[in-house]
Amino acid sequence: MRRNKSIILLSAGHACVDVYQGAVASLVPFFVAERAYSYAAASGIVLAASLLSSVAQPLFGVLTDRRPVPWLLPVSTLLGGTGIALSGLWDSYALTLGLMALSGVGVAAYHPESARVARLAAQGRHTAMGWFSLGGTLGFAAAPLLVAAVVATGGLRLTPLLVIPAVVGSALCLPALRALHGPKGGGCDAPSAVAHDDPRSFVRLSLAVVCRSITFIGLSTFVAFHVMERTGGGTAAGSAALFVLYAGGAVGSVVGGVLAERRDRVTVVRRSYLLTVVAVAGVVLVPGPVVYVFVALASAGLYVPFSLQVTLGQDYLPTRVGTAGGITLGLTVSVGGLATPVIGAVADASSLQTALAPLAVLPALGWLLVRGLREPSGVVAGPDGEVTARRHSEGLAGRGETRGPEG
Template sequence: MNKRGVAMMSSAHMVDDLYQGVLPAMLPFFVSERHYSYAAVAGLTLAATMLSSIVQPAFGVWTDHKPRRWLVPSGMLVAALGVAAAGLFSSYAATWLMVAVSGLGIAAFHPSAASAARRAAGDSNRGMSIFALGGNVGFALGSLLATPVLLAFGLRGTALLVLPAVVMVVILIKKMGPVLDGPAGAPRFSSMPQGKDNWPEFLKLTSVVLVRSIVFFGLSSFLALYFIHNLGATEVIGGAALTIFLASGACGTLLGGWLADRFGPLISIRYGFAVCIPAMVGLVLAPEWHIALVLVAVTGISIFVPFSVFVILGQNYLPNRIGTASGVTVGLAVTVGGLFNPVLGAIADATSLHTMLVMLIALPVLALFLSLFLRAPAASPPSIAVPTAH
């Protein structure tokens, strides 16, 4: 494992996904300053997430034909400029377009970045889990960074949020090639998987990723509300429950990589879902919020254990389509799970929040069942010295 390369790509992932985390922090200011309706705000979220997730596989296919590592810094910069411009335009149409442009930048970043991270990590699931962790941390930092800036300067303060991307882009332009490939003229070893593409296994994996995504979006959207309305907790405790869920997820991401290196990726995925099921059962049965917080932590760890493993496993299933595999496992299959949130909300409205969460437990059971049909990818041949493209 190229530790410097993994650290660089994880840092780049953190900065890029920071701009995904900035948008939720901007939404209340769009409502208060520009008097946008909730429907209009939902439209901005749709522009950012859905367009990005749909386009990511296309960028993945494009990078399969020829490595285009320049998409890593350029995608990040476009993501940052889109967010900055969204705060400067008064027109809703222009704001929507700028948010969509930011989503396109994020879509351009991920397939190439995941491929570069794989080159640095080699066959180490732990290395890829560090890359995935960077995105988790970046998303959380987006809100923490944006909120004080927006409170101080209003929406026009979004121009200041470009600075982290500018710094990281300069670092990537100067250092990414030498760090990932080594000194010029030195032998370069291919750490990428080799062999035939296994589309049936990849499609089965995609179905597991989709089911897991619905669980994640459902919990992250309704967990705080459940603590407030069903367990009698305050809004502060409800927010803390969501924070604990995401922070525990960061630990689960690293744990998943370690388990996959020690016992194999399929064991890591199955263990994650197997622990998630009783954790969620305990959560909906918890009589009060103190006990529920502990179970939220266990649920967060377990639902994130398979997260980074999905990426490297998908790349191993499609060794000749690394960009496509990255675009689907990092982008499309993850975000499409958010489409089911309105369905979960409708179930909660028609029954209760508690009933909806009880029904949600069926999904990790389904994911565990589907994962039993996955087969380990064929082993890659030893690395060989080859020239690498930029």
């Protein structure tokens, strides 16, 4: 019960943090409308939030691997919220970029440590990690609604109200950390691992994560404008598309954990990437309201492998779970922002449809990268130090068995 409570609290805290990742793209249409930014300038806002986050994420992962830093969870949550909350108060483009970068650093600091702590609380269960990832997905899904409710009513001057989730999220971290530090909570020390790292598989997985990230961030930044063009609707039509993109991920996060308990994770990840290829092509090419169906399918395809990539990365690098979690969980989102200026520049020079078309190719590349991966095998120490045996998924699937990390 203590572990389940911790997962629930960590999931809720994850939601509060990832509101601010979703808020960046959600604020872009309002910056364009109120400050007359071009597509390229608007994508620079996403870049600012992503650039420092992408650089800082592995550094925080290394710090987490060297020593537990649970205090980072509440502090980084507040930092992420503060940058977003202050971003609408000044017209200075440079200051806005700086505040977005501040928020990105907060998000970067949160994810490696939270992935390590969630792994402890999950005790190797895919479904538990799926619930933790679901929290972040729900935060993303809530971001456009929250931003619209606050900013659409009074303009960018009301962005300070967006700090509320950060305050709530930082408060939720504290009882979760106390539960894990309790007499029977197992502590927050990193799990020991007796298996060897598999850096080659981890690099291939990470490159697939980058493909997924660029696709997702590209869609989340520009899908609102694209759907407005394809349907002839206004900002409400665009916000609805962004909500569908984020909310569909809520289903995908949970389904991914369930499927991984029945099948091996690598197979689920591969098939998700294939679904994403078809779905993104539909988003780009299909006109009219049917585009919402493809947005939902793209969301599911992008999110089913979300938590599975985190646990796979940690199992490929069992001696550096903080670094692995920081890259697969944090960079899954932040690194995609580095490509948004290119998409924005192409959209300004030609059309938004032309700029988004290459996003259908990236999931295919991701599929090629994960195609040769195998389920991690060997002997690994679980979150509580218990040594568990691993076997390749092919042998298990052949007998109809399901084996998670605890098996």
